[in-house]
Every structure is written in structure tokens, then in C-alpha cells.
């Protein structure tokens with residue numbers, strides 16, 4: 252009998268020698284689980300076949316959750332496969348570099364800063380994959396733009412903050428989440444208690460929705476620590 256499903260403990264059956272598959276009745280403390288899941292469940296990004304049409308992927312989460320790092324990883328893999336990749340970011344975000352997208356762990360990839368989402372449509376001819384970073388800073392039309400690109404057959408990968416510093420849904424992200432085929436929600440670690448963090452707590456009293464900053468301005472917090480203060 253297979254054990255009950257437990258997210259995060261998937262083991263592909265064909266990677267385990269039959270003799271090592273634990274039996275729920277005789278090996279209650281075995282550290283892994285046999286499940287009937289197909290291979291693709293082991294991968295964080297969607298697995299599509301060569302004949303797939305366009306689709307939308309959203310990578311969301313709080314600050315310091317690794318969204319940009321994951322976006323860069325997916326885009327570089329596409330570049331290695333000789334796919335034509337275009338990358339965009341909002342012109343407002345020049346924290347690290349005027350052109351490159353740079354993650355907290357200093358991985359980087361070349362991008363084109365654009366003033367609004369419709370510029371992405373104008374600059375996206377003859378491409379296989381489009382990456383968009385800091386999507387929360389774009390206008391509300393970004394969801395429609397991304398959908399138009401996906402309908403054209405393009406893989407569109409979007410990364411952005413799902414909530415602002417007050418815990419409210421941020422800009423075009425809710426619309427993107429509704430339209431996306433695939434969503435990856437990443438988490439940071441709460442600096443107060445070490446729990447999973449999905450909120451971006453602002454350490455200053457400035458109340459503009461958009462305030463560019465890093466650890467000097469924001470810290471990741473879990474729900475409980477976010478609302479305690």
C-alpha cells in the first residue's frame with residue numbers, strides 16, 4: 252500500500268530499486284515515500300513537449316524569496332537550448348543595473364528596460380521565450396499583454412511581488428495569476444521567528460506603494476510577525 256501523499260517528499264518510482272521501496276506497514280519511519288506520481292512532478296518549472304503552444308508562468312512571492320534568481324535560471328536554460336529569449340524589466344527599477352536583471356545572489360542576465368507593458372509587444376517579434384521581472388511595477392495591462400504573447404505561441408515567464416508592503420495584491424499580479432497556466436509561489440524566511448515568510452515588511456514610515464529598496468527598507472516576515480507590528 253502506498254503511503255499517504257505528502258508534498259515535498261515525492262520520489263520517482265523508477266529511480267528507486269524495488270527492494271528499497273518502503274512498505275507502510277513494516278517501515279513506518281522510512282525517510283521517503285513511494286507515490287504513483289509521474290516524473291514531471293519532480294520539477295519546479297513546467298515540462299512541456301516540443302509541440303506545445305505558448306503559455307504563461309508566474310513566479311511570485313515576497314521580497315528575498317528568490318524570484319529573480321528562479322527567473323534567471325529558467326531564462327538561461329532556454330538560452331542554452333538556443334531558444335530566442337527576450338527579457339524586459341520596468342524602467343523604474345534601476346536598483347542594481349540600468350539594463351541587467353540582477354538577483355540577490357548576484358546572478359544576472361541582459362534585459363531591456365521598458366516604460367510600459369505595450370512596449371513589450373512592440374519589441375517581441377520572432378522570439379521563443381519572454382522573461383519579465385518586477386512585474387508588480389508594470390501597468391494593469393500587463394496581464395493582457397502577456398496573454399497576447401502566449402496566444403502567439405511564446406512562453407512567457409513573469410516574476411513579481413504578489414503583495415505590497417501592506418499585504419495587498421500588487422498591481423497587475425492578480426490578473427497574471429488568474430491567466431497563467433503555471434504558478435510558482437516562493438517563500439523567504441521570517442527574520443523574526445524563522446518561519447516561512449510571504450510578506451514584505453517595510454521598516455520605514457514612508458507610505459508610497461512603490462518604494463525601491465533592499466534590506467535597509469524591507470524584511471521578510473511570516474503572517475503572524477507581519478501583523479504583530
Ligand SMILES: [Zn+2]
Nearest residue numbers: 441444473476
Ligand atoms: Zn515570523
